[in-house]
Amino acid sequence: MKVVLIKRIEINRNAILKIAGSSSRYANFEIERDEWKEVFGLLTGKIDHETIKILDAIPLEHNFHKSNDKEISGELLYISSISESLEEYKIIGWYNSRYAGEYLEEIIIKEGDYRFHKKFSNIFPDSIFLLFNQLAIINRMKQVMKSEEIYGFRIFSIDNNQIIENRWKCKDDAHLVRVRMDELMMDISEYLPRENLKEKYVDLLKRNQFNLFSQMENYEDYIKRREIEKDLQMMKIRDSCQKTDLKNLCRSIKINIDKKLDLLNYVELKEKQDITEDLKEKLINFCIRADEIQNTVKNKL
Known part of the structure; x- marks a missing residue:
């Protein structure tokens, strides 16, 4: 030819x-x-x-x-x-x-x-x-x-x-x-597995939510302990580590979810319609929540 x-x-x-x-x-x-x-x-x-x-x-x-x-x-x-x-x-x-x-x-x-x-x-x-x-x-x-x-x-x-x-x-x-x-x-x-795609994304949401909110609870406990910290130098060191750890976690989760949202562009049109807008909205809202927690850390430390 x-x-x-x-x-x-x-x-x-x-x-x-x-x-x-x-x-x-x-x-x-x-x-x-x-x-x-x-x-x-x-x-x-x-x-x-x-x-x-x-x-x-x-x-x-x-x-x-x-x-x-x-x-x-x-x-x-x-x-x-x-x-x-x-x-x-x-x-x-x-x-x-x-x-x-x-x-x-x-x-x-x-x-x-x-x-x-x-x-x-x-x-x-x-x-x-x-x-x-x-x-x-x-x-x-x-x-x-x-x-x-x-x-x-x-x-x-x-x-x-x-x-x-x-x-x-x-x-x-x-x-x-x-x-x-x-x-x-x-x-x-x-x-993007061949089957159970929606379940895969729901599981992704649950796992990341658990990690983020568990870490946030640890951070809030740390803030309470910080108020009675006597050693000023040690307090500054712990502040820096806690801030970095939580901000990095938020950032990595947000990047991870954004990447998965992008991948939905590569599924079939009929299947994409079956993955409800509700699920997409939850994933996007989760990214927003991660941003809010990052801002909380920034303001408190």
Whole structure:
């Protein structure tokens, strides 16, 4: 297949990380290889002066079978409803994870991809599709590779019933994005399990709340003891240690929870809707509570 510049395509850091992150959730080395699942999602962005700009990605589901016409029709109806609700960007294509081999050339197009895209492009003209394979970026030297090889994906379109691979470029620093991909895929495997995601976050909240409030109680006891401390020098030393310990705990908990909130961007749209806004609000409120305790320590010491 010849690579041509039939479409000018740009993709940003945000879209790349969402594609890699959502794909890695069901295919990482914490999961047996024969249990890996492909992930399907949408590419959103805009067309600016004949340049297709991929600015975001929306994970939809895993193991979507494009060979079934009935399933394809149902998925396209769902995608059309999503399109109507988008405000900032529009749908310009779709993506699918694909685990074929360790080389970029081994990312192959299936017959179902062709059939699906023909119907997809009837609704979204001039659309493209991206196939991602994280195996193509494992154990490779980041600094010496071309950008197409660094990210492990290929971008295609169909023109006059012919499949065409398109050149593309990343709008952000190639090396930094690639490093963040490595970090993200490790975080995904640790903090976004395939099942019981909501329970995982509830447990996270409970454990951090216990640690923070237990430490706060210890701090308040310390303040009471401090009032009768006779040794001024020892009091200053203890003040400094207590202040540092509690502030560091608050800071680490806040960073930890903020990071988990960010990871929710990489779960499927339907699943994200199932993780209620109530839970997100509790996590955010917990971050606020950590800030309040930090300020309490600052004011008292």
